[in-house]
Amino acid sequence: MTIPIEYYLALSAFMFLVGVTGVLIRRNAIVVFMSIELMLNSANLTLVAFSSYLGNSVGQIFVFFVMTVAAAEAAVGLAIIIALFRNKLTLNIDEINILKW
Amino acid sequence: MSLEILLFIVFSLISVISAILMITRSNAVISALYLILNFAGLAGLYLLLNAQFIAVTQVIVYAGAIMVLFLFVIMLLKPEHEKKFLEAKPKLKIFAVAIAAIIFLQLIYLLFFSKPSESLSPEMTKSIDSGTIEAIGKQLYTNYLLPFEAAGFLLLAATVGALILAKKKIE
Numbered sequence: 001m002t003i004p005i006e007y008y009l010a011l012s013a014f015m016f017l018v019g020v021t022g023v024l025i026r027r028n029a030i031v032v033f034m035s036i037e038l039m040l041n042s043a044n045l046t047l048v049a050f051s052s053y054l055g056n057s058v059g060q061i062f063v064f065f066v067m068t069v070a071a072a073e074a075a076v077g078l079a080i081i082i083a084l085f086r087n088k089l090t091l092n093i094d095e096i097n098i099l100k101w
Numbered sequence: 102m103s104l105e106i107l108l109f110i111v112f113s114l115i116s117v118i119s120a121i122l123m124i125t126r127s128n129a130v131i132s133a134l135y136l137i138l139n140f141a142g143l144a145g146l147y148l149l150l151n152a153q154f155i156a157v158t159q160v161i162v163y164a165g166a167i168m169v170l171f172l173f174v175i176m177l178l179k180p181e182h183e184k185k186f187l188e189a190k191p192k193l194k195i196f197a198v199a200i201a202a203i204i205f206l207q208l209i210y211l212l213f214f215s216k217p218s219e220s221l222s223p224e225m226t227k228s229i230d231s232g233t234i235e236a237i238g239k240q241l242y243t244n245y246l247l248p249f250e251a252a253g254f255l256l257l258a259a260t261v262g263a264l265i266l267a268k269k270k271i272e
Contacts, residue, residue, distance in 0.1 A: 003109050004218040008146070011113045013208040015120050015139075017201040022124035024197035027189070028180050030129050034136050034171060038120060041143055041163070044155075052150035053221050057231035060155050061240055067162050068252040072259030074167045078174045079266035086269075091180040 008049035015042035029081050029091045033074070040070050108149055115142035127183045129175045133168060140164040152232040 015038060022035030044063045051059025084096055116139050123135040140163045147156035230236055241249050 002103055002105055003149075005221060006212050006216065006218055007109070007113075008150070009212050009217070010209055011116065011146075013205060013212070014117060017205045017208075018117075018120040018124060020204075021198055021201040024201070025194045026124060026183070028129055028183055030171065030175055030178075030180060031124070031132050031183075034132060035124060037163075037167070038123070038136065038139065041140065044159075045143060045146060048147055048150050048152045048155055051231065052152060053218075055231055057236045057240055060152050060232060060237055061245055063152075063155050064158065064237070064241070065248060065252055067158060068256060071162060071167055072255050074170055075259045075263040076266065078170060079263035082174065082178070082267045085178050091178060 005049055005053050009046060012042045012045040012049070015039075015045070027092050027094055029084070029093050029096070030078075032093060033077055033081070037070060037074070040066060105149065108145065112142045112145035112149065115139070116146065129180050130172065133171050133175060136171075137164050137168050140168070150232070151229045154232060154234045154237050 019035045019037075019039035019042065022038065023032050026032050026035065044066055047059040047063050047066070051057060051063075081091065085091060088096055088098075090096065119135045119139040119142065123132045123139060126132045126135065140159060144156045144159040144164070147153075147159060
């Protein structure tokens with residue numbers, strides 16, 4: 001382990017903020033969803049880095065559960081997007097404003 | 102320069118560049134393909150960290166299953182191309198990028214100011230053992246059995262929920 005853990009954490013922080021930027025600037029619902037996956041993955045990288053540097057596998061088990069939740073979230077989220085598309089015929093999140101007061 | 106550092110640079114460059122390309126492409130299919138490339142780079146980083154099981158799961162579950170679902174939905178719905186970056190609401194977007202950059206700089210400052218690596222004493226052999234499927238399986242089926250079962254139930258609930266949400270309403 002010649003690489004200090006800071007570099008992994010900095011890479012993870014960068015990817016997380018790219019994901020945040022994607023959520024904020026993109027208007028396509030599916031791309032916003034993919035940016036959320038990117039953020040989940042950067043959190044996974046942090047967990048794996050700490051797990052590996054501490055010699056403890058609990059972090060990797062947590063990553064396993066995060067992947068399960070991400071798979072469930074992707075399935076349900078995409079189903080919601082399909083249902084929305086059927087009603088509004090658009091994926092632009094600026095036009096999906098039926099819950100806006 | 103050792104091989105580990107070289108591989109770290111290569112994989113992190115793949116991850117960073119594909120992440121940036123993913124959020125800047127106007128075509129959703131190309132975004133999804135760059136996200137797959139990003140996941141592949143991350144799998145390489147997991148291998149560098151001696152997390153073999155997580156690396157393989159990353160490729161199979163994320164780059165395989167989840168992204169196929171995404172691509173399938175994109176091709177099913179055919180979303181229109183988005184406008185260029187500065188055509189719609191440029192002030193809001195520049196503000197978003199600026200906020201993200203400020204938070205990134207804060208995190209970097211915090212990281213290299215507090216230096217977490219000084220309080221870690223990495224033990225190479227221990228860490229190689231902790232990433233094998235044997236160690237993770239042993240933990241999953243003993244100490245983490247209940248969360249494991251709950252994760253299985255969560256997947257079942259998500260399958261049923263996705264089917265109910267996406268199916269056509271019967272009049």
